[in-house]
Amino acid sequence: MSYSVGQVAAVAGVTVRALHHYDEIGLLQPGERSHAGHRRYGDDDLDRLQQILFYRELGFPLDEVAVLLDDPDVDPQEHLRRQHHLLTDRIEKLQRMAAAVQHAMEARKMGINLTPEEKFEVFGDFDPDAYQDEVKERWGDTEAYKESQRRAASYTKEDWKRLTAGFDAIHRTMADLLTQGVPADSEAAMDVAEEHRRFITDGYYDCTHEFHTRLGEMYVADERFTATYEAIEPGLAVYLRDAILANAARHR
Numbered sequence: 340m341s342y343s344v345g346q347v348a349a350v351a352g353v354t355v356r357a358l359h360h361y362d363e364i365g366l367l368q369p370g371e372r373s374h375a376g377h378r379r380y381g382d383d384d385l386d387r388l389q390q391i392l393f394y395r396e397l398g399f400p401l402d403e404v405a406v407l408l409d410d411p412d413v414d415p416q417e418h419l420r421r422q423h424h425l426l427t428d429r430i431e432k433l434q435r436m437a438a439a440v441q442h443a444m445e446a447r448k449m450g451i452n453l454t455p456e457e458k459f460e461v462f463g464d465f466d467p468d469a470y471q472d473e474v475k476e477r478w479g480d481t482e483a484y485k486e487s488q489r490r491a492a493s494y495t496k497e498d499w500k501r502l503t504a505g506f507d508a509i510h511r512t513m514a515d516l517l518t519q520g521v522p523a524d525s526e527a528a529m530d531v532a533e534e535h536r537r538f539i540t541d542g543y544y545d546c547t548h549e550f551h552t553r554l555g556e557m558y559v560a561d562e563r564f565t566a567t568y569e570a571i572e573p574g575l576a577v578y579l580r581d582a583i584l585a586n587a588a589r590h591r
Contacts, residue, residue, distance in 0.1 A: 341371060341379035351388055366405050367391060390418060397425055486544040502542045509535050513579055514572035523581035532579070532586035548587040555583035 348355045361367035362378065367388055369378040380388075387408065394404040407418075494502075513531045521527055532551075539546040539554075546554075558564045558576045568576035 341381050344378045347380045510571050514575050517578045523578050524585035528582040529586040532582040548590050551583055552587045555580035
């Protein structure tokens with residue numbers, strides 16, 4: 340049984356022009372011709388075409404493909420062994436590439452362009468990526484979210500360490516006021532709350548007093564945020580929230 344050049348092109352996923360070229364350079368000459376002189380390909384021709392396309396897929400130029408296929412010392416079984424070896428190497432390379440792309444995706448998921456090691460160095464056990472989907476769903480349509488993404492994408496490891504240290508210092512100051520028994524609506528506590536708001540504005544997005552109060556309420560309503568502040572000082576989540584609310588009222 341034989342096949343026309345059009346049939347072979349359709350089955351193999353190549354162009355008729357490519358098959359004509361392979362014939363012209365002697366790489367794949369059809370086993371027979373019709374009475375009208377048209378190319379007809381047999382099963383052996385199709386096997387050879389499969390070999391050609393395999394090596395071409397791996398990036399071999401046509402002249403090297405011809406040498407590989409016409410080497411008298413290489414039998415069909417050796418071709419299969421060689422192809423298996425080449426495929427294995429390529430799979431390993433693609434897997435490494437996929438891992439690198441995955442790493443890049445994870446590093447940029449929140450606009451934080453850090454390696455996993457650097458993120459651990461900056462954030463410790465806290466993984467900001469773990470909250471990304473939730474944050475996007477909750478705030479994704481806001482200008483604040485878009486601005487924070489734009490800024491985060493440009494920050495280096497040192498920028499993140501500076502921001503983390505700044506937040507830690509503010510939280511520690513607020514915790515000290517709490518342990519000293521200073522009321523949350525005192526001038527001192529409200530001043531620290533204002534510092535907290537301005538720090539967010541300077542480092543992440545324009546945090547208005549209204550938006551700040553929403554954050555304060557979230558610190559108490561969301562048990563994960565509450566646990567973070569309670570780990571610094573018991574009662575700090577509520578104390579910070581109250582100071583934020585008092586500060587916002589002061590600025591109305």
